[in-house]
Amino acid sequence: MNPSPERSLTLVGAGLAGALLATLLARRGWSVDVFEKRPDPRSRGYEGGRSINLALAERGLNALRLAGLQDAVMAQAVMMRGRMVHPPGGGQQLQRYGRDDSEVIWSVHRGRLNIAMLDAAEAAGARLHFNRRLDGVDFDARRARFVNDHDRDAHVQDFEALLGCDGAGSGLREAMRPRVDLGERFEPLGHGYKELEIPPDASGGFRIEPHALHIWPRGGYMCIALPNTEQTFTVTLFLPMRGDPSFATLPDLAAARDFFARDFADALPLVPDFDADWTNNPVSGLGTLSLQRWHLDGRAVLLGDAAHAMVPFHGQGMNCAFEDCVALDRHLAASPDFAAAFAAFEAERRPNADAIQAMALENYVEMRDRVDDADWLLQRALERVLAERHPGRFVPRYSMVSFLRVPYATAFARGKVQRAILVQATQGKAGVEEVDLAAADAQVLAQLDPLE
Ligand code: FAD
Ligand code: E0Q
Numbered sequence: 001m002n003p004s005p006e007r008s009l010t011l012v013g014a015g016l017a018g019a020l021l022a023t024l025l026a027r028r029g030w031s032v033d034v035f036e037k038r039p040d041p042r043s044r045g046y047e048g049g050r051s052i053n054l055a056l057a058e059r060g061l062n063a064l065r066l067a068g069l070q071d072a073v074m075a076q077a078v079m080m081r082g083r084m085v086h087p088p089g090g091g092q093q094l095q096r097y098g099r100d101d102s103e104v105i106w107s108v109h110r111g112r113l114n115i116a117m118l119d120a121a122e123a124a125g126a127r128l129h130f131n132r133r134l135d136g137v138d139f140d141a142r143r144a145r146f147v148n149d150h151d152r153d154a155h156v157q158d159f160e161a162l163l164g165c166d167g168a169g170s171g172l173r174e175a176m177r178p179r180v181d182l183g184e185r186f187e188p189l190g191h192g193y194k195e196l197e198i199p200p201d202a203s204g205g206f207r208i209e210p211h212a213l214h215i216w217p218r219g220g221y222m223c224i225a226l227p228n229t230e231q232t233f234t235v236t237l238f239l240p241m242r243g244d245p246s247f248a249t250l251p252d253l254a255a256a257r258d259f260f261a262r263d264f265a266d267a268l269p270l271v272p273d274f275d276a277d278w279t280n281n282p283v284s285g286l287g288t289l290s291l292q293r294w295h296l297d298g299r300a301v302l303l304g305d306a307a308h309a310m311v312p313f314h315g316q317g318m319n320c321a322f323e324d325c326v327a328l329d330r331h332l333a334a335s336p337d338f339a340a341a342f343a344a345f346e347a348e349r350r351p352n353a354d355a356i357q358a359m360a361l362e363n364y365v366e367m368r369d370r371v372d373d374a375d376w377l378l379q380r381a382l383e384r385v386l387a388e389r390h391p392g393r394f395v396p397r398y399s400m401v402s403f404l405r406v407p408y409a410t411a412f413a414r415g416k417v418q419r420a421i422l423v424q425a426t427q428g429k430a431g432v433e434e435v436d437l438a439a440a441d442a443q444v445l446a447q448l449d450p451l452e
Helices: 016-028 058-066 070-074 110-123 171-176 253-263 274-280 317-334 338-370 374-389 397-402 408-426 437-447
Strands: 008-012 031-035 053-056 078-080 082-085 093-096 105-109 127-129 133-138 143-147 154-158 162-164 185-198 212-217 222-227 233-240 284-290 300-302
Touching: 008 016, 016 031, 016 058, 016 110, 016 317, 053 058, 053 110, 053 222, 053 317, 058 070, 058 317, 070 110, 078 222, 105 110, 110 127, 133 171, 162 171, 171 300, 185 274, 185 338, 212 338, 222 338, 253 274, 284 338, 300 338, 317 338, 338 374, 338 397, 338 408, 374 408, 374 437, 397 408, 408 437
Parallel strands: 008 031, 008 162, 031 127, 082 212, 162 300
Antiparallel strands: 053 105, 078 105, 082 093, 133 143, 143 154, 185 233, 185 284, 212 222, 222 233
16 A cells, blocks of 8 residues: 555654665655754764664665665675684684575675665655754644754654654653653663774785674673775774773773783784774663553654664664564555554564564673684584574574574574574584484474474
8 A cells, every 4th residue: 555645754863774764655655754863964974973884684685675775785885704703812713604605794884874775765755854853742732843953943843653763862762751651671781882993904905804794702792893895894892891801990091902912912903093993982882672662552653773772792783673664664554544553563573673682682692702612613513414404494593583584583482492402412512423413303303393
């Protein structure tokens, strides 16, 4: 179903979800207005602040495909075949994400991706309004107030429905709070992050393998690095906020340098501007936000980080937000009644958001502590063997999350069954050749139906 042209939707936030959702809705024929608190990144230079690049996987790619943006985005993406693990003792080892180069993920630049989507939203007919921060909502009169943080200028907008794409610090969520019990919970991780940069080498090339997501696991903390098209890498240090070592015990540059020289000896020489990066880039916090309710009858609904901010360790926050956009667009087209569409959207997506949030938390421990551990490597090896023996039935959880679009909740549930099989079959074994494959096969057939 296509909406009549006078049916309008008002989006709050023109970040990753807002710009994509505006494109999808405008292309379908909705009258779309988008209000964004920041200036237009296309005219003022991107004020990003947060992570420079992100991992794009199949869920996000599929959404971009539906919005007609796949080619524009892929032209600016760097393929990542797997994770390159840099153990404490030195050296490096590539762990492939998939079976071959048809199963990879992509490093994309947050600012450029956002700009490509804003251009597409405008081309599709959406009206974008920058320097407009949602500051209050009269839900009875269906009237929203936006302010310009630079000149304090205020703007009042009548709306039919508000779609909250305004991120983890959502202003719409704050406005909804007094009107509806959102059942809000924020669980801080207790760890924060800081970004550093690896510039190109003397001849302008990549200093380390470009087609990988690099990880320096160190037990309680880690560094990662994702490639950029300009032959640089953005490094992110994830570290506890308190305790030892932590951001609290690295109060000055000298302490930070010593820490890096000791724990990331092979990474430090790759970051020649360490002092400036460490001093200029902030420490940001991380956590999981969950809500029992995402909508206020037919007047407002939250999606993306505004509804379910998560820790970044599966690289799925944007991918999940994009999947939300596709689902909300579909529900709005299927039901003429906003309240019914929002309720159906929430019912579909909330269990899946819960599942990816849990998997993202689990992945922090795996990435920082287990990717160079013998038991874990043996389980991964057996996982590959069972995946090959049972195609479409035993599918590694990472593949279900990153290369397929089966619901996250399905990936989470099947992942638990598979993990139990892997743990049991590898107990006390030194290699895959010692595993009783016939017994493992029987477990797989007994406990897992073919996928889909
Ligand atoms: P945002 O992208 O935050 O957009 C919100 C927009 O709303 C912003 O433009 C903001 O200015 C605007 N806004 C805020 N308040 C208001 C207001 N009151 N009025 C108007 N506008 C407002 N995800 C991945 O898929 N892969 C990754 O590799 C990955 N890596 C990450 C690494 C780190 C360190 C972090 C922190 C996150 C990472 N993520 C990753 C997650 C990803 O960044 C988020 O999930 C994604 O940005 C969510 O999109 P969004 O549109 O909901 O929110
Ligand atoms: C991915 C791709 C920030 C971040 C983003 C990511 C991933 C990781 C570790 C991190 C997970 C993985 N991963 O390698 O298993 O796949 O996006 Cl820390």
